[in-house]
Amino acid sequence: MSLVVLGLSHHGAPLGLLESVALDGPAATDLETAVLRSEHVTEAVVLSTCNRTEVYAESLTFHGALVDITNALAQACSVDRAELQPHLYVHYEDRGIAHAFTVAAGLDSMAVGEAQILGQVRRSLSRAQKHGHVGPALNGLLQQGLRVAKRVHSETEIDLVSGSLVQAGITRAEAVLGGLGARSVLVVGAGGMGALAATTVSRHGAREVVVVNRNPDRAVGVAERVGGRARPLAELTEALADADLVIASTGARGQVVTAEHVAAALATRGGRPQVYVDLALPHDVELDVDALEGATRVGLAELGEDLAEAGSAPQVAVARELVTAEVAAYLLQRSAQAVAPTVTALRARAGEVVDAELTRLERRTPGLDDHERAEVRRAVERVVDKLLHTPTVRVKELARDGQGGSYARALSDLFDLDPRDVSLVSAPPAIPGEDA
Structure with missing residues (x-):
């Protein structure tokens, strides 16, 4: 079986298309279910963030899996396959593993090195585990990807250059409004990005932080952590009128803040300007807001341009080197694991032959005492x-060079190993819980 990764991201897809394929948790689960209906796929995990949607699949055949995953993605997002196809990328086996580790470490993100992707990968894996969509292959891959990402953030200086989308949005806002010390900030949405936005503007000294969310308890929780206050979603228009900076990230389908909302807010502000930073995909703030006098809308497209140069920082190069080394180590370990069942089955077969021949010898030589029988057994086992010894060492050496598979198959043929014996010693372990 082989790893296939199919997806699209901010690197090559227009923002409008990314909005069309953005999936919430239930929709991602439904897509996994659809992918697993394919006879060519045995495991599936969907990762959908503000700048990518990807399907990770363990496949029996590459081309069959590729066709079925593409069709399932197009159908799940109600996007014509012909529109989707030019923007899709595909990674297979080694490149897929490297991509998974790079994504988890934040090195493929719009905000290079950002840490939020860690939680997004972890939640996607946990959700797939909950629904039985992930097995030992993808579980092992993504768990290791999370460990690698933690190493990147703890052992390199990537955090020095990992300017978040929130920070980039604040920088844009301050260019219009000046510092936040005398400004009121409204955060629309209380998820991970909303909580980060509230924390960041608080650290920037915002005069007031207000949080609005569909779930009032979550809004209160986020607001209390930063010394702010929560308002119900029903008071959104009033809250907009009081805010100098609005940061929106709800994950809702459709616009939460419309041009009509903003026009009503501006009418009460006496000409004081507003900045709307939209971090959501699909976008929360209607695009027409930017045409209103007194309002400035900043979306992911603009923020991506601001963050583009971060990928060339020397800290990023160090982080990429660490990821490359981890990919090589993972491939080596996987190669060794691939030949281990054959070696184990071979030695088990040899043990059976030894036992059978010694049992036959005991029947033919009843006069041997226990000491003599033990010496005979030790001599046979040494032979x-x-x-x-040589074929065992050689197959492990070849595994390190990526050639162990063909040699293991040759051993199976030469020694007539039953495939069922090999499969018994290669039975997948139980899937562990989510890696904290």
Whole structure:
């Protein structure tokens, strides 16, 4: 079986298309279910963030899986396959593993090095585990990807250059409004990005932080952590009128802040300007807001341009080197694991032959005492060990060079190993819980 990664991201897809394929948790689960209906796929995990949607799949055949995953994605997002196809990228096996580790470490993000992707990968994996969509292959891959990402953030200086989308939005807002010390900030949405926005503007010294969310308890929780206050969603128009800076990230389908809302807010502000930073995909703030006098809308497209140069920082190069080393180590470990069942089955077969021959010898030589029988057994076992030593060492050496699979198959043929014996010793372990 082989890893296939199919998706599209901010690197090559227009923002409008990314909005069309953005999936919330239930929709991502439905897509996994659809992908797993394919006879070519055995495991599936969907990762959908503000700048990418990807399907990770363990496949039996590459081309069959690719066709079925593409069709399932197009259908799930109600996007014509012909529109989707030119913007899709595909990574297979080694490149797929490298991509998974790079994504988890934040090195493929719009805000290079951002840490929010860690939580998004973890939640996607946990959700797939909950629904039985992930098995030992993808579980092992993504768990290791999370460990690699943690190493990147703890052992390199990537955090020095990982300017978040929130920070980039604040920088844009301050260019219009000046510092936030005398400004009121409204955060629309109380998820991970909303909580980060509230925390960041608070650290920037915002005079007031107000949080609005569909779930009032979550709004209160976020607001209390930063010394702000919560308002119900029903008071959104009034809250907009009081805010100098609005940061929106709800994950809702459709616009939460319309041009009509903003026009009503501006009418009460006596000409004081407003900035709307839209971090959502699909976008929360209607695009027409930017045409209103006194309002400035900043979206992901503008923020992506501001963050584009971060990828060339020396800290990023160090982080990429760490990821490359981890990919090589993972491939080596996987190669060794691939040949281990054959080696184990071979030694088990040799042990059976030794036991059978010694049992036959005991029947033919009843006069041997226990000491003599033990010496005979040790001699036979030493002969077997010497005969198996070279092929065992050689298959492990070849595994390190990526050639162990063909040699293991040759051993199976030469020694007539039953495939069922090999499969028994290669049975997948139970899937562990989510890696904290």
